[in-house]
Amino acid sequence: MENQIILVSNLKKSYGDHIAVDQLSFGIEKGETLGLLGPNGAGKTTTISMLVGMFQPDEGEVIVGAKDGNRQGNPVDPAVRRLIGIAPQALSLYSDLTATENLEFFGQLYGLSGTALKQRVEWSLEFAQLEDRSKDRVKTFSGGMKRRLNIAVALIHEPEILLLDEPTVGVDPQSRNHIFECIETLRERGLTILYTTHYMEEAQRLCDRVAIIDHGKMLALDSIQGLLEKYGGCSMVSGELVESPAHVDLPGEINGTTIQFESEQPLEEVARLTQKGVQFLTLNVAQPSLESVFLTLTGRSLRD
């Protein structure tokens, strides 16, 4: 598409015999938030590393930057890398420096200085709601504060693309909610975001589209609704009957007065049964979720 700011084509990367990323292709439009979901070892971190130019792919290419922008090309080029801000999963902060010193240091690496640096540091501290703790060393911060600062550092140089690698790991609900609100604010401002997470509700809340990868391969890429329709399967209906009817052909499994069945149109099916005289004491309809899509695509076996 014309408006794509990241274009990944047939990306392949191996470590010895192990293929970490295998013919991966996708694009991210400018201003879009793309969720990257996958089990442990699926190839998410390797993909991100190639997106930021840390690794060179064995095959394929990565192009970063909008066509109408000043810079477009391989992220190995420092000028192209300047478009990207990254908040790695591991807190990438100097714990013996203060919040301000961390922001100043990374800002200077991106060429900021003087008033521009000062303004960006102030903005970042406000963004992370750390103005009161700006002179404190990071090692005295709570987990949530460190996570917020980790994102703020990624934004110090006003990047066009933000890569967030599991940004809510180990934070309390308040900080988590604050991070969500911050990301929503950034979306509204038109920042392009690549968001990797294990939490499906985060992807459902924040992402325009979701890519599910496993064993280095792209399994699915679509909007949430599209994924649910394609891979979500049927709704699960379960309930307790007043009595087990003798002459009605019931769907699914019956165990005494407990009934459980799958249906693409659960409410219509329940109405049909009611018309036939089936009386429900309790009724529960579970619609398909992104989690069920994820498990359908990647399987239920444990990953280490």
Next chain:
Amino acid sequence: MSQIFTMAIKDLRLLFRDKLGAFFIIGFPILMGLFFGTITGNYSSGTGKKSQIKVAIVDQDKTDVSEKFVSLIQQNDSVDCTPMEFDPARESVRKGSRVAMIVLGEGFGETAGFFWEEAPSIQIGVDPSRNAESAMLQGFIMETIGQLSSERMQDSMAMQDMIDRSKDQLKADQEISVANRLLVSTFLNSLEGMVDSIDALQTESDDTIEGPGSGSGFQFANIESIDVTRKIDPNSVKGQLMKTKSKWDVSFPQAMMWGILACVAGFAGSIAKERTHGTMTRLQVAPISKFQVLCGKALACFISVMIVVAMMTGLGVALDMRPDSYPKLILSTFCVAGCFVGIMMVMSNLGKTEESVNGSGWAINMVMAMLGGGMIPVMFMPSFMQSLSHFSPVKWSVLAVEGAIWREFSYAELLMPCGILVGIGIAGVLLGSWMMRRS
């Protein structure tokens, strides 16, 4: 370039915020320098203070003469003499805090210094375990009495007073024989004549005579030292130590190495820490090259080594160390810093975690220090150890720094240690960069 400085400033800030790390870089080398300087000071020909016999002096006479005696013996460099009362003085000797006590009894001032009078009474109480020093102390006391005599004999008023008293005593004494009376009377008259002569002489040359003992006094003997030792080989340990100007000359270059090794270990660990703590990811993603990241680390390490050497030199100078040539010291320090930057780069790649890098780094540091004279100066080592020390950069570093401080190396002589250090540094930087790229 500004990004390299940004990296370096950040690393220096982090280094000195780590209190334990800062101690090993600054505090530990100072302690090492002072400790070994104090120990090796006994071997060196430096200008350190001589060991003194600690004594207490009890002045029971409390006359001008007894006070003069106390003042004279306190001027003796070999005696640390403290005026005290009798009981505390005796306690201090009994408890071993002083070697002896000297007691100037009442009447000391009447006869002390007049050798024809009855000898003044001086008591000495000596710690029984320090008898060897007792004889020395008696010698110092006699020397002081001699000085006192010299001064008293130039005091014409005191002399005249003494002669008058002696004449009165002679007249009053009915038992003395005529011959002796005549002899003593003649002697006293002669003395009186001499006192008048001294008076006249002092009046005439008042402008040129600066004080007692400066020309008009007399000495019992003029003692000079002569060298009876064999000629000392300048390459021997003693010969080398004779070149030192202070006891810190040997210990401070040696101690500097510990600060430098701490810098190397600290920065090697910091590169590993960047990797394990994820900050290396940010650095790699930032619009700077790996080379700039490495240069930033190298610059910070280089600066910290320079700081260590400058600080130790400053402290050494404050204590009495006098570098032979500051330009040569700066040149040596540059070479030492370059060498250890290279070593740091290699060391940082010896493990994947901070712990493994720190562990292996300090292990290598200890071996380098042991072989290179960081613990015991190379000159004190047996010959096979001295041969092994050639393989340690610490040896060449100490040699280069010593060359500028007390070995009086010419620039040509500095070329070898400095060349070896620079060579090690370049090899280390190349190898370390290659290892980092591979990792």
